[in-house]
Amino acid sequence: MSTPRPKHYMSVSGGKDSTAAALLLREKGIEYEAIFLETGWEHPKTYEYLISYLPKVVGPIRWVLPPLPELSPEVEEIARALERRLAHPLGHPCGFVRTALHARMMPGSRMRFCTRLLKIAGIKEVFADAPPLRVNVVGVRAEESKARSDLPEHEISTSLDCMIWRPLISWSLQDVISIHKRHDVEPNPLYLGANRRVGCYPCIMANKADLRILGRDEERMGIIRDFEAAMTLVRGQEGKPGPLLRQRIPGRPDAPIDDVIEWSRTIRGGRQFPLFDTEEQGCVSWGLCER
Numbered sequence: 001m002s003t004p005r006p007k008h009y010m011s012v013s014g015g016k017d018s019t020a021a022a023l024l025l026r027e028k029g030i031e032y033e034a035i036f037l038e039t040g041w042e043h044p045k046t047y048e049y050l051i052s053y054l055p056k057v058v059g060p061i062r063w064v065l066p067p068l069p070e071l072s073p074e075v076e077e078i079a080r081a082l083e084r085r086l087a088h089p090l091g092h093p094c095g096f097v098r099t100a101l102h103a104r105m106m107p108g109s110r111m112r113f114c115t116r117l118l119k120i121a122g123i124k125e126v127f128a129d130a131p132p133l134r135v136n137v138v139g140v141r142a143e144e145s146k147a148r149s150d151l152p153e154h155e156i157s158t159s160l161d162c163m164i165w166r167p168l169i170s171w172s173l174q175d176v177i178s179i180h181k182r183h184d185v186e187p188n189p190l191y192l193g194a195n196r197r198v199g200c201y202p203c204i205m206a207n208k209a210d211l212r213i214l215g216r217d218e219e220r221m222g223i224i225r226d227f228e229a230a231m232t233l234v235r236g237q238e239g240k241p242g243p244l245l246r247q248r249i250p251g252r253p254d255a256p257i258d259d260v261i262e263w264s265r266t267i268r269g270g271r272q273f274p275l276f277d278t279e280e281q282g283c284v285s286w287g288l289c290e291r
Helices: 016-027 044-053 073-086 095-103 113-128 173-182 208-214 218-238 257-264
Strands: 007-011 032-037 061-064 134-137 154-157 162-165
Touching (some): 007 113, 016 173, 032 113, 061 113, 073 095, 073 218, 095 113, 095 218, 208 257
Parallel strands (some): 007 032, 007 134, 032 061, 134 162
Antiparallel strands (some): 154 162
8 A cells, every 4th residue: 555645835925035945846757735824914916926827837826815813893993904005915804913913012023923814714714624644845045144054954843743844954055046947937026126025014024225225114103103103002001102113223222103104214323324225136146237
């Protein structure tokens, strides 16, 4: 009797690495189910890429919505007002906004409950009805961060009860760009600007370059200002502000978004503004500046 083959689940995000991992699986002839773990907090261009372009490349994508907390009528009204501003193209609720309002605090570098309650909870729901032999394929690379450089290519996850496979862990950025070109696949259009990463908009771990780009988007900035004001209101008698990007400015964990953006434009520990803009457009790396 033949040994049953494990089922592969490819977590796609609309980013270059997960797309490259899906292309690699196709090259190897490995069948998979593509899943997108929804947060409701992505960039509009990422949603457009996931809806209109990426399925033609990686096949059908299963959108996985996380379990959402129950909110009081007053907080529910606040959440829906913010969701109307976000205008999700598929009408999905924003799990990021709702989990933060329910917790009465923004996630931070030490309490990244957004990952635990949105991404991990979503994949657990997928695996609840999955076959026992399953592989969660994750497109992360060691050169992206110190934390990722310590990850193995294969490991068993006891919390998810599956094998985790990171096929790109030793890849370089040029390897990722090359497999896109080999298959004539366009990257998420955000990469053709100055963006180095795509995903949550913004991610709570955003760096200065990410924040400078965010600061040019007045529509999103307005939503974040209202989100921070709503969080301050929800916290009530605690009287503490609810900043989205906590601890981005050293020594100022409660700095509002506008102060954080101003800080992102500085150098030398926030003591000086640069004389010139030295940001390189991402299209240089991809060789697609004509687009």
